[in-house]
Amino acid sequence: MTLSAGTRLAGIHLTPASGHALIAHSFPQPTAxxxxxxxxxxxxxxxxxxxxxxxxxxxxxxxxxxxxxxxxPQQPIPKAIQRALACIGNDIPAGALDQHTGMSQRQLERLFSHWLNMTPKFYQRIARVNKAVQMLAQPQPSSLAEIAHACAFSDQAHMTREFRAITHKTPGNW
Known part of the structure; x- marks a missing residue:
């Protein structure tokens, strides 16, 4: 493919499962x-x-x-994924999801990989950073240490590392 100068290209990448769920069709390769x-x-x-x-x-x-x-969604999201997402939303560690979903950790990882193209742990990292972003967006945000604690990070440094890894910015620069 050759693009001329100034051309902007955009695309949306869906996992096969999410593509099938959203548009009732799977595309095995990038498709226009x-x-x-x-x-x-x-x-x-x-x-x-x-x-x-x-x-x-x-x-x-x-x-x-x-x-x-x-x-x-044209196809319902599996109940195990729904339960796992609810648990992650309640700050239950990804390693303990098997106790709440009735599936082994490896089964959940395969299901997440198929539906979300990521592991439960990576989804949890994104969810924690998203919660921190929402707290930082408040008119008078709490201190970074308080936000880190509220978002279940071990400390402010841990939050900053995760924040930078996911957003490529620090919480202070957000």
């Missing part, structure tokens, strides 16, 4: 959607909205709002 399809038109509107943004936090807000309202 027909421009006339409703999904392609919806994605084009999203892309144009994102192009108008310069702030990554605003882009994430737009993507989160779009995914909450624009995506309707």
């Amino acid at each position: 959607l027909p421009l006339a399809s409703p999904l392609a038109q919806q994605l084009d509107r999203l892309y144009r909205t994102l192009c108008q943004q310069t702030d990554s936090a605003a882009m994430l807000d737009i993507l989160q709002a779009w995914s909450a309202s624009g995506l309707t």
Whole structure:
């Protein structure tokens, strides 16, 4: 593929399971959607909205709002994943999910990998950083140490390392 100077390219990567759940079709390789399809038109509107943004936090807000309202699963998410996500939301460690879901840790890892293209532990890391981002966005945020404690990090340094690994910024620069 050859792109001319100034060309902007955007894409959405879905795992095979999430692609099948969202659009009732799996694509074994990167695939362009027909421009006339409703999904392609919806994605084009999203892309144009994102192009108008310069702030990554605003882009994430737009993507989160779009995914909450624009995506309707065609195939239900497995109950074990739903239970695991609820546990992670309640700060239950990823290593203890097997006790709450009735599946072994390895079974959960395979299920997460298939549906989310990540491990339960990595999902938990993202969820903790997301919670910290929300707390930092408050008009008068708590101290970084208090946020780290509230988000189940072992300490402020741990939160900063995880934050930087996922967002490429420190909490102080957010």
